[in-house]
Amino acid sequence: MATLHASLMLRRGGDWDGTAGLLVRTALCRREAGAQPLQDTTATARSAHAAWRSRARKDAEDAAGLAGKAAGMLERFGEDRRARDVLTWLEADAMTAGG
Template identity: 55%
Template sequence: MLSPRAFLSLRQWADWYATTDLLVSAVSRRQEAAAQPAQDTVSAARNAHAAWRRLAAEDAEGAAEIAADVAAMLERLGETARSQDVLAWTGQRFDR
């Protein structure tokens, strides 16, 4: 799990695609390992969603590419509203 300080450091990193991918991978590894505390896994998933939103604002193509992974990860953790946010953005993007 990333500490708030580590996440703030990542926020300064301009590559939101890589940041999002890193967080999605970290969440997957934590789930596979049944890492405790579970709330840290949920926090990392929420951070991934926040990073993905930044990516969507700056690089729509990159956000579209990784959207399915982000949405699936969020859904696995019961973060349905965030998952639906990702899917809604993707739907709006391709409905145009």
């Protein structure tokens, strides 16, 4: 059910922060539950990254709040390139905010 809700939110667009957070939680819950098919769980994790990325373009503060959770989730899925993308963005954002 969470996967369906996340999918509908993603299609509707608009609330990228809420969508990204829901997708992160859904991917983690699916993984913990051993939900099948595994490809759907991986796709949910990748969609969470895409939603987070969209949020980062629109609202850096909100994206920064979810960045650690998103990066950790992506690392658990072995999505190292996507996790590095989030962490690199977070470091750059912190440097921009710091001066």
